[in-house]
Amino acid sequence: MKTIEEQFYDYAVVPVVVLEDAKDALPLAEALTEGGLSCAEVTFRTEAAEESIRLMSEKYPDMLVGAGTVLTTEQIDRAVGAGAKFIVSPGFDPEIVDYCLERKIPVFPGCITPSEVAQAAKRGMKVIKFFPAEQAGGIARIKAMAAPYTMMKFMPTGGISVDNLKSYLEYDKILCCGGSWMVKGDMIKKGEFDKIRQLTKEAVELAASIRK
Numbered sequence: 001m002k003t004i005e006e007q008f009y010d011y012a013v014v015p016v017v018v019l020e021d022a023k024d025a026l027p028l029a030e031a032l033t034e035g036g037l038s039c040a041e042v043t044f045r046t047e048a049a050e051e052s053i054r055l056m057s058e059k060y061p062d063m064l065v066g067a068g069t070v071l072t073t074e075q076i077d078r079a080v081g082a083g084a085k086f087i088v089s090p091g092f093d094p095e096i097v098d099y100c101l102e103r104k105i106p107v108f109p110g111c112i113t114p115s116e117v118a119q120a121a122k123r124g125m126k127v128i129k130f131f132p133a134e135q136a137g138g139i140a141r142i143k144a145m146a147a148p149y150t151m152m153k154f155m156p157t158g159g160i161s162v163d164n165l166k167s168y169l170e171y172d173k174i175l176c177c178g179g180s181w182m183v184k185g186d187m188i189k190k191g192e193f194d195k196i197r198q199l200t201k202e203a204v205e206l207a208a209s210i211r212k
Contacts (some may be wrong), residue, residue: 004086004106005127007039007064008155008176012169012207015200016041016068016180018156024188025052028059031193032183035200039064041088041178044075050082057083066106068178073099080105088178090131092116096157097123108155112136117149126152127175134159139167139174146173162206169210179203 008014015032015057017040019025025048038060042053043205044067056065066086067079076087076099085105089096093109100107110131111117120128130142133156137144142154156168157178168174182199 002209005153005175008127010114011037011039011064012153012176012211013182013203014038014039014041014157014176014178015183016043016178017183018043018180018185019048019052019158019188020046020185022048022055024191025055026059027190027191028183028196029056029063029065031064031197032200033060033063033142035197036180036204037182037200038062039066040087040183041066041068042068042084044071044079045069050078052080053079053084057085070096072096076100076105078126079182090128090129092119097125101125110157112141114145114148117145117152121149121152126151127155129178130154130156131178132158133168133177134164138164139171142168142173143171162203165203165206166210169207192208 042049068088070087070089080138085163088108090110092111097107097109108129110129121206131201153173153175155175160177161181168177182203183196187196
C-alpha cells in the first residue's frame with residue numbers, strides 16, 4: 001500500500017476543487033478518475049464540502065480525497081468523519097497541525113517563510129504545502145527555502161497552470177503541484193465534465209512528459 005505522499009508524487013498534479021453543490025461531486029469524481037487523476041483536494045470553503053467528500057469517498061473508495069482550506073479542529077473532525085484521507089491548511093496553524101499529528105491524520109500546512117518551515121521540521125514533518133505559490137515567489141523562493149531544509153518536500157499551490165507546471169515539477173524537492181485549471185468553478189457549475197475529463201487527461205500527459 002503506497003503512502004499518501006507516494007500517491008501524490010505519482011499523480012504529480014492534485015486537483016484543488018471548490019464545490020458549491022454536492023450534486024456535482026460524483027460527476028466530478030468520475031471525470032477526474034477517467035482523466036487519470038483519482039485524487040482531489042476539496043476545499044472546505046463551501047457548505048457542500050463535507051457532503052461532497054462523503055459522496056466521493058463512498059462511491060470511489062480508492063480515490064485519494066482530502067479536505068483543503070481547513071481552518072478549525074471542528075472542520076478536521078467533520079472532514080475526516082466524511083472520509084477525507086488528508087487535511088490541507090492555507091497557513092501554518094500550530095493548533096491544526098498538532099491536532100492532526102496527535103491523531104495520525106496526514107496534514108499539509110501552508111508555509112511561505114523559513115520560520116514556518118522550521119516549525120514543520122521541528123515536528124518531524126517531511127512534506128508541506130507552499131501557498132500561495134506564484135504570489136509568494138514561486139519556484140525561486142522554494143529553492144531558497146529548501147536549501148537549509150534538505151529533508152523537506154513541497155506541494156506548491158496557487159497560480160500554477162500548464163504554463164508554469166514544468167518549472168515546478170522539474171525540481172526534485174517538489175512532491176506534486178496543486179492546481180485548479182482543470183476543475184474551474186464555472187466549468188463545474190455548467191456541468192462541463194467532459195471538458196474537465198479532457199483537461200485532466202492533458203494535465204496527466206504534461207506531468208508525465210516532465211517527469212519522464
